Amino acid sequence: MEKVERIQYQAALAVTSTWQGSSRSKLYEELGWETLTDRRRCRRILQVHKIENGKTPLYLKNKLPTHRQPLVDGNIPKTFPQLRSRTNRYMKSFFPDGIVSWNFFISHFAAMPTFDCLKNYILSFFRPKPRSIFGIHDALGIHYLFQLRVGLSPLKSHKKRHNFIDTSSDTCYCTHGVENTNHFLFECPSYAHQRAILAGSVIQILLKNNLNHLANEVRLYLYGDDSMSDTDNKDILRSTIKYIMDTDRFST
Secondary structure, three states, X not given: OOHHXXXXXXXXXXXXXXXXXXXXXXXXXXXXXXXXXXXXXXXXHHHHHHHHOXXXXXXXXXXXXXXXXXXXXXXOOOOOOOOOOOOHHHHOOHXXXXXHHHHHHHOXXXXXXXXXXXXXXXXHHHOOOOOOOOOOOOHHHHXXXXXXXXOOOXXXXXXXXXXXXXXXXOEOOOOOOEOOHHHHHHXXXXXXXXXXXXXXXXXXXXXXXXXXXXOOOHHHHHHOOOOOOHHHHHHHHHHHHHXXXXXXXXXX
């Protein structure tokens, strides 16, 4: 991983307060971040658009190869022949790499798109939609929630999978099963009282939305559900956070 990619990863850890070793792709999905590699690719494509449409000095346009002939008569030629080189270093430089990416994305348009149209289309490929926390202002609670979302938390199955020295087994302290997210939320007998409070608050929300079949879905407790209002989703996530806090499992 390049230095700048490591910096972005460290920034994602800081924003979410998650642990080193958390999945980079999961973190970026939570935050709605594209990788810096994808961001550079996006910028190159958009710069080719500017060059092609006369928004940059003329000498840059002169460096672009002649357009390919359109496959269908009457179509505006938009793609370029790929530049060739004997060195991989040159192929990764702006014009060769930018043209490859440009040809791929511009082929999805019947006519030359506007800059903003192309930008929005490219970002729909590269930038994930951030996972909402519905305006909850609870730094520690959100920190614990993110840990469960990315699958690296104090739960023994998470630590065992990431080879923590202090976790030789993923069996829960209750000895009734593997301590994963599902076990922690729905099964561990050590937290029966806290779970009853959690279930009581969540079931009320699900019943009024006719979604009681989701009562044992892990995703609901970590993300809410798209068919519900932000208020209801916020209440579900707050109930989950309260459960985590009440069990005191993540603070030990």
